[in-house]
Amino acid sequence: MADDNPEINLSEAGGSHNEARRTFLKQSSLLTAMTFAPGPIVQAAAAQFDEKVAAAFEKVPLKLEVNGVKHKLSVEPRTTLLDLLREQLHLTGTKKGCDYGQCGACTVHVDGNRINSCLTLAVMQEGRKITTIEGLANGDNLHPMQEAFLKHDGFQCGYCTPGQIMSAVACIREGHANSEGEIREFMSGNICRCGAYSNIVAAIQEVKNGGQKV
Template sequence: MINREEKELPVGSSRRDFLKKSAALTAVAVIPAAIDTAAKQRLDEKYAYQLEQMPLSIEINGVQKKFKVDTRTTLLDLLREELHLTGTKKGCDHGQCGACTVHINGKRINACLTLAVMQNGNKITTIEGLANGDELHPMQKAFIKCDGFQCGYCTPGQIMSAVACIAEGHAKNEEEIKEFMSGNLCRCGAYNGIANAIKEVAQ
């Protein structure tokens, strides 16, 4: 007795050939839909990205800048990736080491903990903005004189905090300096030199 399915197969074809051809036809039918879905996804992502962009106007080291930034961009990433002000270091990226310290309207802040769009209209100073041309800031000179650094990775953040520490009136003695500089870590252990530099400038 001849199987019904085998009888319906084209002459010279096997069931395996028939299944292969059926699978190929199904794939061809599905491909355009897959392409349309991928294109739609790309379009959706593009519009979503544009919707997440916000205008931003800030003053960086005395220069007014205007951007359109992703609402998720941190100030640290804006400074480093967009403005190429790499003196502000990315250490822990969790607000624990102080390497990314900058001044916003004269007050120190960890740039990794604040979104760029939150700083609209503010004045931001980074380590690159402390010096007056080729003339170093007194704190930069004191760090060199007092050996306030070793590897130097944390130094920009240390200097920015040190300047703010004096401006805040928290440099009356060494104990107070250590307390108000405790948010800036130095893995090389150059704390004595840092404290001496701050005392020298404070005097």
């Protein structure tokens, strides 16, 4: 009676096992090397990956007005308004703090309304008028809110100050500066790590009570 059981080629089985083992060791070694690789190497690899991803996005035309100047731009659809202002238009007064819309350092005005520029895409602002901290002053004449911040020391390190001033102007325009409590509530989206809140409130109250146009 013929033997129905196929013969097992031990050399082939051993070769397959050894190949799988070598592959496993290579992958394990690579993961171990990445774990202990210096930070700059890992960051460089990540940057190269980001560049490849960016290359996959087709740029789109964008027209908008920033601080009274009209611009015709070409931007990636994923570019935030904050990055457009800072990296393409070089308006670095608008600060990147948390980049999650939680600190208010990136506050700008869009058609007169304050927004966190890190939370909106640049392409969504087609045809709109943007005002940044650079656009508040009239030439060499500071905006009343800027003067009030200087007078009342409404800052320490100054990093959050552009966003604070932009929100302070909007706070008065919106009609939310009628009391200290109301000002604190409607300025709560702007964080000052130095704790200059009382001075900021005083600056806003002076501009509001002075009846100056903002």
